[in-house]
Amino acid sequence: MWETVDPAAPGGTMVPMRAAIIHRTGPPVECLEVTDLPLPQPGPGEVRLRLTHAPVNPADLNFIEGSYGRKPDLPCVPGMEGAGVVDAAGPGVSGWDPGTPAVPLRAGECWAEYLICRASDLLALPAGCDPVQASMLRVNPATAHGLLRAAGPLPPGAWVLQNAGSSACAHCVIQLANLMGLRIVCLVRRTESIEECLALGADAAFTDDTEAVPKVRELTDESPSMLALNAVGGDSALRLMNLLGPGGSLVTYGAMARKPLKVPNGLLIFKGLTLRGYWMSRWLETAPLEEIHAVYTELAALTAAGLLRQPVAAVYPLQDIKTAVTHAAGNARGGKVVLALKHAAD
Numbered sequence: 213m214w215e216t217v218d219p220a221a222p223g224g225t226m227v228p229m230r231a232a233i234i235h236r237t238g239p240p241v242e243c244l245e246v247t248d249l250p251l252p253q254p255g256p257g258e259v260r261l262r263l264t265h266a267p268v269n270p271a272d273l274n275f276i277e278g279s280y281g282r283k284p285d286l287p288c289v290p291g292m293e294g295a296g297v298v299d300a301a302g303p304g305v306s307g308w309d310p311g312t313p314a315v316p317l318r319a320g321e322c323w324a325e326y327l328i329c330r331a332s333d334l335l336a337l338p339a340g341c342d343p344v345q346a347s348m349l350r351v352n353p354a355t356a357h358g359l360l361r362a363a364g365p366l367p368p369g370a371w372v373l374q375n376a377g378s379s380a381c382a383h384c385v386i387q388l389a390n391l392m393g394l395r396i397v398c399l400v401r402r403t404e405s406i407e408e409c410l411a412l413g414a415d416a417a418f419t420d421d422t423e424a425v426p427k428v429r430e431l432t433d434e435s436p437s438m439l440a441l442n443a444v445g446g447d448s449a450l451r452l453m454n455l456l457g458p459g460g461s462l463v464t465y466g467a468m469a470r471k472p473l474k475v476p477n478g479l480l481i482f483k484g485l486t487l488r489g490y491w492m493s494r495w496l497e498t499a500p501l502e503e504i505h506a507v508y509t510e511l512a513a514l515t516a517a518g519l520l521r522q523p524v525a526a527v528y529p530l531q532d533i534k535t536a537v538t539h540a541a542g543n544a545r546g547g548k549v550v551l552a553l554k555h556a557a558d
């Protein structure tokens with residue numbers, strides 16, 4: 213629970229940090245404000261990070277609206293991921309030198325200049341990792357990694373289908389699928405996204421409408437897809453289900469169209485499809501720490517090598533948070549909106 217700093221109040225001389233904060237849930241542009249908060253102090257086993265960048269993800273907007281899978285403990289600082297450098301270490305912490313670039317793997321509250329997290333939840337970044345790309349490491353790359361394994365191992369050359377092909381998560385799926393030797397078809401809602409997906413390594417991309425169905429079917433005829441990744445819902449998800457082979461799996465991880473799944477009974481009874489959900493937060497809460505570190509170490513190395521990139525539409529200073537969330541909520545952005553967390557000392 214955060215208390216804001218009032219510099220005019222007696223004892224209000226403590227060092228502040230700038231942060232975006234919400235006191236209620238609702239439309240992000242109305243609920244968010246930038247304020248001064250006391251500089252948090254690391255306790256035993258904890259590290260303070262000086263954050264440099266944090267993206268605005270659809271989940272952040274849903275969290276502020278109160279429609280996400282986890283409700284805010286108000287007032288609270290949103291921001292599910294970010295990157296920065298180690299600033300201070302609490303008692304009992306060793307090996308984290310000030311200035312070490314790092315990503316917090318389990319903490320939220322990243323739309324602030326500083327963040328406290330457990331030292332065991334920090335990932336040191338490899339040399340050459342772009343800080344903006346690093347700030348987007350925690351959510352989408354790990355989700356793409358999990359999605360491609362959500363229905364079990366796939367043989368080399370297997371077809372994977374996905375909608376919302378222009379999204380950052382879908383871009384991560386394309387890049388990781390390429391590295392795994394899988395073939396990938398993207399469905400996109402704007403024709404200009406087709407070229408983008410192909411340039412990134414998708415084997416095929418089509419606009420997400422009924423005309424896509426025979427084209428994908430022709431392409432995957434000899435080896436029908438057993439895995440389709442759904443971040444849209446409604447008719448788009450139904451198209452994916454119709455394109456899966458018998459016994460295939462639809463993995464739903466997002467609902468950008470805010471439309472429920474429509475599942476004809478025959479797809480479950482006669483085609484034997486399996487419908488699953490995937491939530492990266494559940495993996496982070498339940499997987500052993502060694503597994504989490506191993507996955508992120510691999511993803512950070514790929515990011516540093518330039519093999520895993522997410523497009524960036526714009527970078528805004530923290531004080532422009534309302535413009536940033538308005539941009540992030542808009543259509544056809546063509547990349548992530550990222551906050552640059554400038555510090556008074558910079």
Ligand SMILES: NC(=O)c1ccc[n+]([C@@H]2O[C@H](COP(=O)([O-])OP(=O)(O)OC[C@H]3O[C@@H](n4cnc5c(N)ncnc54)[C@H](OP(=O)(O)O)[C@@H]3O)[C@@H](O)[C@H]2O)c1
Binds near residue numbers: 542
């Ligand atoms: N379950 C998990 O653990 C998990 C983890 C990460 C992400 N996600 C979810 O994955 C989805 C994508 O996240 P992201 O960060 O990759 O998103 P993003 O980069 O911000 O992109 C948003 C995507 O959604 C599309 N879109 C927006 N409104 C739509 C609509 N009404 N109908 C169809 N498509 C629409 C956009 O298409 P245009 O480019 O045409 O605008 C774009 O492809 C979100 O739903 C997010 O919550 C889930």
